[in-house]
Amino acid sequence: MLTIREYKRAESLKQAWQLNQQRGSRIVGGMLWMKMQRGTVQTAIDLSDLGLDTIEETKEAFRIGAMVTLRQLETHPGLAQYTGGAMKEALRCIVGVQFRNLATAGGSIFGRFGFSDVLTVFLAMDSYVELYQGGVVPMEEFARQGADRDVLTHILVKKTPLLFHYESVRNTRTDFPVLTCCGAFSPGKESCRFALGARPGRAVIIEDKEGLIDGGITPRKARAFGAYAAEHVPTGSNMRGSARYRSHLVNVLTARTALQLQETSGSFV
Amino acid sequence: MRINIILNGRNIQAETAPDELLIDFVRKQGALSVKRGCETSNCGLCTVFLEDKPVLSCSVLAVRADGKRVTTLEGLKEEAEQFGAFIADQGAEQCGFCNPGFVMNALALFRENPDPDEEEIREYLAGNLCRCSGYEGQLRGIQAYLRWKKEAAAGRDTPPDKK
Numbered sequence: 001m002l003t004i005r006e007y008k009r010a011e012s013l014k015q016a017w018q019l020n021q022q023r024g025s026r027i028v029g030g031m032l033w034m035k036m037q038r039g040t041v042q043t044a045i046d047l048s049d050l051g052l053d054t055i056e057e058t059k060e061a062f063r064i065g066a067m068v069t070l071r072q073l074e075t076h077p078g079l080a081q082y083t084g085g086a087m088k089e090a091l092r093c094i095v096g097v098q099f100r101n102l103a104t105a106g107g108s109i110f111g112r113f114g115f116s117d118v119l120t121v122f123l124a125m126d127s128y129v130e131l132y133q134g135g136v137v138p139m140e141e142f143a144r145q146g147a148d149r150d151v152l153t154h155i156l157v158k159k160t161p162l163l164f165h166y167e168s169v170r171n172t173r174t175d176f177p178v179l180t181c182c183g184a185f186s187p188g189k190e191s192c193r194f195a196l197g198a199r200p201g202r203a204v205i206i207e208d209k210e211g212l213i214d215g216g217i218t219p220r221k222a223r224a225f226g227a228y229a230a231e232h233v234p235t236g237s238n239m240r241g242s243a244r245y246r247s248h249l250v251n252v253l254t255a256r257t258a259l260q261l262q263e264t265s266g267s268f269v
Numbered sequence: 270m271r272i273n274i275i276l277n278g279r280n281i282q283a284e285t286a287p288d289e290l291l292i293d294f295v296r297k298q299g300a301l302s303v304k305r306g307c308e309t310s311n312c313g314l315c316t317v318f319l320e321d322k323p324v325l326s327c328s329v330l331a332v333r334a335d336g337k338r339v340t341t342l343e344g345l346k347e348e349a350e351q352f353g354a355f356i357a358d359q360g361a362e363q364c365g366f367c368n369p370g371f372v373m374n375a376l377a378l379f380r381e382n383p384d385p386d387e388e389e390i391r392e393y394l395a396g397n398l399c400r401c402s403g404y405e406g407q408l409r410g411i412q413a414y415l416r417w418k419k420e421a422a423a424g425r426d427t428p429p430d431k432k
Binding site: 071098 | 332
C-alpha cells in the first residue's frame with residue numbers, strides 16, 4: 001500500500017520543482033501505477049492547478065500538458081486527424097474509459113514504462129518532452145534516460161508530414177500488451193521509423209538503415225523489413241510471453257504495419 | 270485536512286487524510302454502492318463521476334476531489350432503476366456484484382454517446398469486469414434500453430416490462 005504523509009497542490013512550476021528536489025517527494029500524475037507500489041511518499045506533489053490539462057494545437061505542432069488524460073489524447077480531433085487514428089488505436093485498450101480519464105500523458109511518459117502503449121506511439125512521432133529545468137529534449141533521448149527530479153511540463157509533437165499505423169498484441173483485451181508497434185512513414189522521402197515496445201523493456205526505435213523498403217513497400221519487402229526488425233530489436237521473457245514469441249511478433253507486426261502504411265500512402269497519392 | 274465536495278448534489282465538508290482514496294471517503298459519507306472489486310485499478314466496480322466524467326474512485330485521492338462534484342449511483346437513482354430494469358429483464362447478472370460500476374459507466378456512455386453501436390458499447394464498457402456472465406445479456410439489455418429510449422423520444426412510449 002502507498003502511504004502519503006503530506007499532500008501539496010503546487011502553486012507554480014517553480015514550487016513544484018523545489019518540492020520535488022527533496023528526498024521522499026513524488027509528483028502525482030494519474031497515480032494509477034504509483035498506487036500499485038508499496039512505500040511511503042513524504043510529499044505528494046499535485047500539478048492539477050497549473051493549467052497543464054490542455055492540448056494546444058497550432059499549424060505546426062501540438063503542445064500537450066503533462067496533466068492531460070489519456071482519454072483527452074484519445075478523443076482529440078486534431079490528434080486523431082494527424083495520426084490517422086493511430087493515437088486512439090494505441091490508447092483504447094488501456095484498461096477502461098474510467099482508467100483513461102485518470103491516467104495522464106505526463107505520468108505515462110515520465111514513467112518510461114516498458115509496457116507503455118503511450119511511449120510507443122509518441123516515439124514514432126516527431127515528439128519532444130519539455131522539462132522545467134532540462135528544456136526541450138527529443139522523446140527518443142528522454143526515453144533512454146533514467147528518472148531524475150526534473151518536472152515534465154509538456155509533450156510536444158511536431159506536425160511533420162507522416163503516416164502512422166499502430167498495432168498491439170494482447171492476451172486479453174484490456175491487459176498489458178505483449179508487444180506494441182507503431183510505424184511512421186514519410187511518403188515523400190520513402191523513409192520510415194518504427195517504435196516497438198513491451199519487448200517487455202522500454203520501446204525502442206528501428207529504422208530502415210539497409211534500404212529494405214526503398215522504392216515502395218511490397219509484401220516481399222515488408223517481410224524482409226519484419227525479419228530485419230526481429231533481428232535487431234532485443235526482446236525478453238516475462239509471464240505474458242517468451243523472448244522467442246516476442247521476436248516473432250516483432251517480425252509479424254512490423255511487416256503488417258509496413259504494408260498497412262503502404263496501403264494508406266497509396267490512397268493518399 | 271478538510272475538504273469540500275459536492276456529493277450527489279449535497280455539500281459535504283469533512284476531514285480526510287493525504288492518502289485517503291475517494292472510494293473510502295464517499296463510503297464514509299454513506300455512498301455504499303461504491304465498492305472495491307480488485308485493488309489493481311482494473312475492474313470498474315468503484316466507478317463514480319468526477320465532474321461528470323467516469324473515474325475509478327479506488328485510484329483518486331480524496332483531496333483531488335476537493336471543490337469538485339462527485340456523483341455515485343445513489344445520486345442517479347431514477348435513471349439507474351430505469352436502466353437496471355432492462356438488465357434484469359435479460360437475466361444478465363448472476364451475483365450482481367459488478368452492477369453498480371457497470372450501471373455507472375453505462376450511464377456515462379449514454380451521456381457521451383446517446384446512440385452507440387455494438388462495437389462502441391463493448392469498447393466503452395471494456396473496463397467493467399463481470400465474472401459470472403459473458404456480457405451478452407448486458408449487451409442485449411443495453412440495446413433494449415436504447416431502443417426504448419429512442420421510441421420514447423419519437424413519441425411511441427412503450428414502457429419497459431418491469432418498472
